[in-house]
Amino acid sequence: MFNYAISHIYDKLRLHFFMKVYSRFENREATLTTVETFSMEAIMAMEEPTVAQFAKMLDISSPNAAHRIKCLVQKGYVEKVQSKDDGREFHLRPTRKYLDFCKINQDYLEIIMKRCEKRFSPEDYKKLNEMLDIINNELMPELDIEAFKDSFT
Numbered sequence: 001m002f003n004y005a006i007s008h009i010y011d012k013l014r015l016h017f018f019m020k021v022y023s024r025f026e027n028r029e030a031t032l033t034t035v036e037t038f039s040m041e042a043i044m045a046m047e048e049p050t051v052a053q054f055a056k057m058l059d060i061s062s063p064n065a066a067h068r069i070k071c072l073v074q075k076g077y078v079e080k081v082q083s084k085d086d087g088r089e090f091h092l093r094p095t096r097k098y099l100d101f102c103k104i105n106q107d108y109l110e111i112i113m114k115r116c117e118k119r120f121s122p123e124d125y126k127k128l129n130e131m132l133d134i135i136n137n138e139l140m141p142e143l144d145i146e147a148f149k150d151s152f153t
Contacts, residue, residue: 077098
C-alpha cells in the first residue's frame, strides 16, 4: 500500500461510509446490495447519465445495465427521466431516498472542510482548495465525466 496521505484519507472516508451504512443495516434501513451501491455511486458521479452512458462507463452490457437500473427503480433509489432533447433517451436521476442515503458522506466531508478552514490559515485553506481543484480537473483526466458524457453527443 502506498504511504501517501491521500490514500489514508481515502481509506478513512470509505471506512466512515461503511460504518454508517452498516449501522443502518442494524436498523433495517439499508436495502442496497454492494453492486447496487456502486451503481448508484457511478450514477451520482456522472450526474444523471443516460442508460447507455451508464453501461459504457461501467463497461457492462446494455442488458446488464438495464437489469441493474430496473432493480434500483423498483427499490426507489433511481428514476428514469425522459430526455427533453431526445424522447428515446432516459436519464438516471437519484431519488430523494437515495440522496438522503448518500448524505452520509456529504455531511462528513462538510465537517472535514470546516475543520480544515478552522485549522489552516485563510491562505493555506485557499491553497488546499486550489490543489484539490487541480487534482480533480487536471490530474485525473481518465475520469473526466463531462468529456465522457460529451462523447455521446
